Amino acid sequence: MPVSRYVVSVLGVATICLLAWSGCDRSRETHSQGGPGAIATLHYFTWSDYVSPELIHEFEQTHGARVIVDTFSSNEELLAKLQGGATGYDVTVPSDFMVSVMAAQGMLAELDPAALPNLNTLEPHLQHPAFDPMHRYAVPYLWGTVGIGYDSAVVTPPPDSWDVLWDGRYRGRISMLNDQREVFGAVLRSMGQSMNTTDPTMVEAAKQQLIAQKPLVKTYASEHYDQLLASGDVVLAQGWGGPVARAMRDRPSIRYVVPKEGGTIWADCLVVLRASPNKALAMQFINFLIDARVAARTSERLLFAASNREARAWIRKDILENPAVYPPAELIPRMEWMKDVGKAMRIYDRAWTELKMQ
Amino acid sequence: MWLRGISGLSLAFLYLPIIVLVVFSFNASRLSAVWQGFSWHWYGVLRHDDALLAAAANSLWVAALSTSIVVLLGVPAAMGLERLRGRGRRSLETIFLLPLVLPEVMMGVALLLFFVMIRWPLSLATVVIGHAAFNLPVVIVMVRARVQKLDPRLEEAARDLGASAWQTFCRITWPLVRPAVLGAALLAFTISLDDFIVTFFVAGPGSTTLPLRVYSMIKSGISPEINALSSVLVLSSMGLVGLSLAFQRR
Amino acid sequence: MNQSSFSVESAAGSRSRFAGFRLLVPGLLWTIVFCLLPMIVVLAVSFATRGTYGGVVWEFSLDNYRDLLHPLYGRIFGQSLLMAGMTTGLCLALGFPLAYYIARLPPRRQALWLVLIMIPFWTNFLVRTYAWIFILRTEGLLNTVLIQLHLISTPLDLLYSNQAVLLGLIYGYLPFMVLPLYVAIERVDPALIEAARDLYADRWSLFRRVLLPLTKPGMIAGCVLVFIPSLGAFLTPDLLGGARSMMVGNLIQHEYLVARDWPLGSALSLVLMLMVMGSLLWYFRAQALQAGTGGGR
Numbered sequence: 001m002p003v004s005r006y007v008v009s010v011l012g013v014a015t016i017c018l019l020a021w022s023g024c025d026r027s028r029e030t031h032s033q034g035g036p037g038a039i040a041t042l043h044y045f046t047w048s049d050y051v052s053p054e055l056i057h058e059f060e061q062t063h064g065a066r067v068i069v070d071t072f073s074s075n076e077e078l079l080a081k082l083q084g085g086a087t088g089y090d091v092t093v094p095s096d097f098m099v100s101v102m103a104a105q106g107m108l109a110e111l112d113p114a115a116l117p118n119l120n121t122l123e124p125h126l127q128h129p130a131f132d133p134m135h136r137y138a139v140p141y142l143w144g145t146v147g148i149g150y151d152s153a154v155v156t157p158p159p160d161s162w163d164v165l166w167d168g169r170y171r172g173r174i175s176m177l178n179d180q181r182e183v184f185g186a187v188l189r190s191m192g193q194s195m196n197t198t199d200p201t202m203v204e205a206a207k208q209q210l211i212a213q214k215p216l217v218k219t220y221a222s223e224h225y226d227q228l229l230a231s232g233d234v235v236l237a238q239g240w241g242g243p244v245a246r247a248m249r250d251r252p253s254i255r256y257v258v259p260k261e262g263g264t265i266w267a268d269c270l271v272v273l274r275a276s277p278n279k280a281l282a283m284q285f286i287n288f289l290i291d292a293r294v295a296a297r298t299s300e301r302l303l304f305a306a307s308n309r310e311a312r313a314w315i316r317k318d319i320l321e322n323p324a325v326y327p328p329a330e331l332i333p334r335m336e337w338m339k340d341v342g343k344a345m346r347i348y349d350r351a352w353t354e355l356k357m358q
Numbered sequence: 359m360w361l362r363g364i365s366g367l368s369l370a371f372l373y374l375p376i377i378v379l380v381v382f383s384f385n386a387s388r389l390s391a392v393w394q395g396f397s398w399h400w401y402g403v404l405r406h407d408d409a410l411l412a413a414a415a416n417s418l419w420v421a422a423l424s425t426s427i428v429v430l431l432g433v434p435a436a437m438g439l440e441r442l443r444g445r446g447r448r449s450l451e452t453i454f455l456l457p458l459v460l461p462e463v464m465m466g467v468a469l470l471l472f473f474v475m476i477r478w479p480l481s482l483a484t485v486v487i488g489h490a491a492f493n494l495p496v497v498i499v500m501v502r503a504r505v506q507k508l509d510p511r512l513e514e515a516a517r518d519l520g521a522s523a524w525q526t527f528c529r530i531t532w533p534l535v536r537p538a539v540l541g542a543a544l545l546a547f548t549i550s551l552d553d554f555i556v557t558f559f560v561a562g563p564g565s566t567t568l569p570l571r572v573y574s575m576i577k578s579g580i581s582p583e584i585n586a587l588s589s590v591l592v593l594s595s596m597g598l599v600g601l602s603l604a605f606q607r608r
Numbered sequence: 609m610n611q612s613s614f615s616v617e618s619a620a621g622s623r624s625r626f627a628g629f630r631l632l633v634p635g636l637l638w639t640i641v642f643c644l645l646p647m648i649v650v651l652a653v654s655f656a657t658r659g660t661y662g663g664v665v666w667e668f669s670l671d672n673y674r675d676l677l678h679p680l681y682g683r684i685f686g687q688s689l690l691m692a693g694m695t696t697g698l699c700l701a702l703g704f705p706l707a708y709y710i711a712r713l714p715p716r717r718q719a720l721w722l723v724l725i726m727i728p729f730w731t732n733f734l735v736r737t738y739a740w741i742f743i744l745r746t747e748g749l750l751n752t753v754l755i756q757l758h759l760i761s762t763p764l765d766l767l768y769s770n771q772a773v774l775l776g777l778i779y780g781y782l783p784f785m786v787l788p789l790y791v792a793i794e795r796v797d798p799a800l801i802e803a804a805r806d807l808y809a810d811r812w813s814l815f816r817r818v819l820l821p822l823t824k825p826g827m828i829a830g831c832v833l834v835f836i837p838s839l840g841a842f843l844t845p846d847l848l849g850g851a852r853s854m855m856v857g858n859l860i861q862h863e864y865l866v867a868r869d870w871p872l873g874s875a876l877s878l879v880l881m882l883m884v885m886g887s888l889l890w891y892f893r894a895q896a897l898q899a900g901t902g903g904g905r
Contacts (some may be wrong), residue, residue: 016755032366034444043563043564045563047575047577047578048571048572048574048575048577048578049574049575049577049578049581050577050578053406053407053409055475068563068564069409070561070563070564070566070570071566071570071571071574071579072558072574073554073558073570073572073573073574074865076865076866076868077558077865079868080467080559080864080865080868081470081559083663084467084470084471084474084559085470085471085474086470086474086559086562088479088480088562088563089563105663111576134546134606172765176619178391178846178851180866214852217552217852218768218850219767219768219850219851219852220851220852221850221851222576222849223576223577223579224738224741224847226389226391226579227390227391227738227741228391228577228745229747230389230391230392231392231747232747233393233746233747242578243578243579246388246579247388249387249388249389250387250389250392250394251392252393276514296367302578345660345867345868346869346870348868349862349863349867349869350680352862353680353684353854353859353862354680356851356852356853356854356856356858357680357683357684357853361705361708361709362709364705364706364709365705365706365709365710368702368705368706368748368782369712369724369725371779372725372728372779372782373728374739374743375728375736375737375739375740375743375779376727376728376731376736376739378739378742378743378749379731379735379736379739380737382739382742390738391742402684407687431634431635432635433637434631434634434635435631435632435634435635435636437631438630438631438632438635439632441631442632448892450632450636451892452885452888453636453639453644454635454636454639455641456643456644456647457642457643458832458833458836458837459836459880459881459884459885460643460646460647460650460877460881461840461857461859461860461861461877462840462874462881463860463864463865464646464650464860464864464873464874464877465643465646468646468647468649468650469642469646471646472641472642472645472646473647481861481865483688487642488642490638491638491639491642491643492629494635494638494639496833498635499788499829499832499833500787500788500791500833502825502827502829503788503791503792503825503826503828503829504791504792504795504826506825507792507795507825513854518839537790537791537794537795538791540719541722541787541788541790541791542787544722544723544726544783544787545726545783545787545833547726548726548729548730548783549691551729551730552730552732552733554733555777569732569733572732572734573734574734576734580734580735580738584732584734584735585735587732587787588731588732588735591730591731592727592728592730592731595723595727596724596727596731599720599723599724599727602720603720606716
């Protein structure tokens with residue numbers, strides 16, 4: 001009967017394909033670990049736009065290696081996948097607070113400073129960052145601030161405090177990040193507290209302020225607030241500098257400010273995973289990425305600041321002078337790194353959930 | 359007549375955002391918020407973006423393969439469930455419907471833990487398996503709804519007339535069950551194309567699918583290149599539909 | 609002779625029962641390995657404790673379940689059930705006419721229409737949702753068109769609300785309803801519909817007396833395929849709802865990833881699953897009734 005033969009053959013083909021695939025993958029792995037004839041392969045686990053094909057190509061040419069890029073869409077997903085036991089990646093890009101978590105779990109390989117000469121020319125505030133003072137595990141790659149993007153044509157006078165996000169004049173045209181630490185951080189800073197506080201009374205007070213703010217907030221968005229700023233739906237947006245800089249291109253009246261009470265400073269860091277089979281190549285890759293000229297191109301493309309201070313010489317003036325990308329130097333001492341709050345996370349969680357359910 | 363009107367409106371409803379996204383694929387600005395002028399720029403970027411095109415190809419492959427597997431597993435399962443009587447049936451039905459009920463994060467992490475435990479290296483194959491796992495209930499639910507309505511006397515009659523199990527299936531059961539299977543396959547294929555979470559957790563290094571690439575773009579904004587890719591997909595699919603319509607007329 | 613045929617029949621009956629079970633085995637094995645085992649892991653984790661940095665510490669504790677007794681979580685579940693229920697109902701209302709229309713088309717056209725319905729969902733979800741944001745926002749497509757046509761004077765506040773989430777969910781799950789309904793309606797003998805028409809049945813009686821009983825399994829299948837996933841939806845409430853509210857999907861996602869509280873997330877998942885099982889039991893009961901009453905044979 002033609003139909004039964006058809007069914008059996010489809011089943012057979014499917015099985016064969018499946019086996020072939022697993023077979024192919026296994027052979028690719030063994031091949032990459034093979035003898036001198038094999039090309040070394042580097043697996044880079046990163047954000048989608050962090051790589052440009054030209055840069056990858058350049059590295060592949062100069063080092064005779066192959067770079068394969070995989071992507072993730074949040075720090076937490078990265079951690080969960082690695083915690084679950086996924087291996088095969090060499091270099092990845094966690095954010096600063098995630099570096100401490102990953103290091104505490106023993107996921108990271110120690111770096112060899114000799115293999116990373118570009119470490120000597122980092123920006124001053126990145127030379128001994130709180131989360132990894134000796135660069136034992138992580139090399140800062142791109143950094144920036146969290147502040148307020150606003151439409152200067154609508155928001156007058158120019159804001160300088162987190163309190164402007166509670167201003168009733170902009171009711172329904174304010175957006176906050178959909179990130180519990182950052183949102184609470186903004187309130188806590190405006191109350192004069194650290195954003196890393198574990199004091200339940202402070203968190204409770206912050207929560208009350210946020211509940212009072214909620215009717216004014218249009219949306220809690222961590223990703224498309226640049227679109228909302230550019231289209232005018234929102235005139236005040238808490239956000240990272242890069243997306244606000246992007247919105248500036250479409251609507252020139254948009255400005256960025258880090259309030260006087262201070263804000264978060266963040267840095268995405270390059271790390272080598274402990275399970276990586278190509279640590280030497282991985283460190284060469286990291287050194288390549290933070291090289292002044294390479295970093296400058298990445299910085300111009302993504303509108304995030306580069307960690308190498310010598311990159312400033314290669315970056316366009318208008319980007320260098322954009323406070324959304326490169327914050328003024330006098331601002332930096334007032335900024336705070338986000339730290340993991342351990343058990344107190346439950347307090348923040350509960351408060352955040354209660355805020356959402358108002 | 360009103361039926362045609364409602365159906366037309368429903369179709370318009372389904373395609374409204376698609377029209378918007380196709381239009382914005384021609385937007386000169388990188389942000390899909392404001393129209394800055396007509397441009398083919400993003401289609402050019404798409405043409406040279408090998409990584410994205412490879413990811414798209416992977417997605418199609420995974421969807422096709424996982425749909426085949428899930429149909430081959432699900433149709434017999436649905437029919438088997440129907441033939442079963444008694445207590446065992448209730449608990450088996452529950453077990454089969456489990457993947458539908460599990461939150462995706464849980465399923466992704468659990469599958470990852472499982473593959474790591476049995477030392478099966480992550481790859482595109484594990485993605486296919488993951489997709490087949492959560493799509494199985496979809497096929498079973500749809501095929502069962504149809505199989506329930508089958509008159510068992512038809513099958514019994516065929517058997518009584520000396521037909522073997524295969525012949526009964528091919529000549530009697532299959533033609534009656536076919537619309538359900540095709541519908542289930544279509545649904546499973548669509549779900550598989552756009553899956554992110556389970557795929558993320560079980561994909562191996564070097565095995566990217568389209569959603570993995572696109573969701574990762576949220577940090578620097580989703581480029582209209584994705585709009586261009588989606589437009590190409592939509593327009594080529596509709597082109598194929600149009601072609602088959604034309605062929606049928608002949 | 610009667611006796612021998614009787615014994616042949618019962619032998620055939622038990623043979624088919626056996627054969628039925630044999631058919632199940634591959635699918636069953638697959639599900640047990642890839643779903644039941646993970647579920648058992650989750651059950652175990654839900655009784656554990658969260659480590660300081662988010663790992664799992666294997667100390668037995670009922671704290672997670674005790675925490676869930678807080679009325680806050682009850683409200684979240686309630687809201688999600690309501691939203692999922694409304695989505696299912698409206699999908700049914702919208703999907704039935706569409707499925708009926710397609711089922712009555714000439715056979716070749718049916719397949720094409722079905723594919724046409726699915727094509728929009730072959731685009732990326734994020735891009736599709738951003739398109740909806742563009743349509744629904746204050747200065748977006750819908751408001752601009754309505755203002756141009758002088759139907760309204762001030763823009764409607766459609767986005768970042770529960771209504772927008774409902775719209776997004778209905779949009780996303782409509783095919784899950786239309787396809788099973790189509791399969792069910794296609795089976796209905798057109799002669800029955802003709803007969804009803806001949807007897808001067810209006811549309812509503814036609815639906816209630818003829819179509820509804822005959823397509824019940826399909827309707828139930830569609831409802832199951834829409835209700836359960838929409839209960840666990842989290843991206844649509846975040847993007848279209850402005851993340852102003854939390855649904856169960858958001859909460860579970862949050863606990864697993866952001867809070868790195870796998871025990872609490874597992875406890876939530878289990879409670880959700882039990883709730884869904886409850887509604888599935890209704891599904892089985894309805895099916896049993898179908899089979900019992902001879903289901904339209």
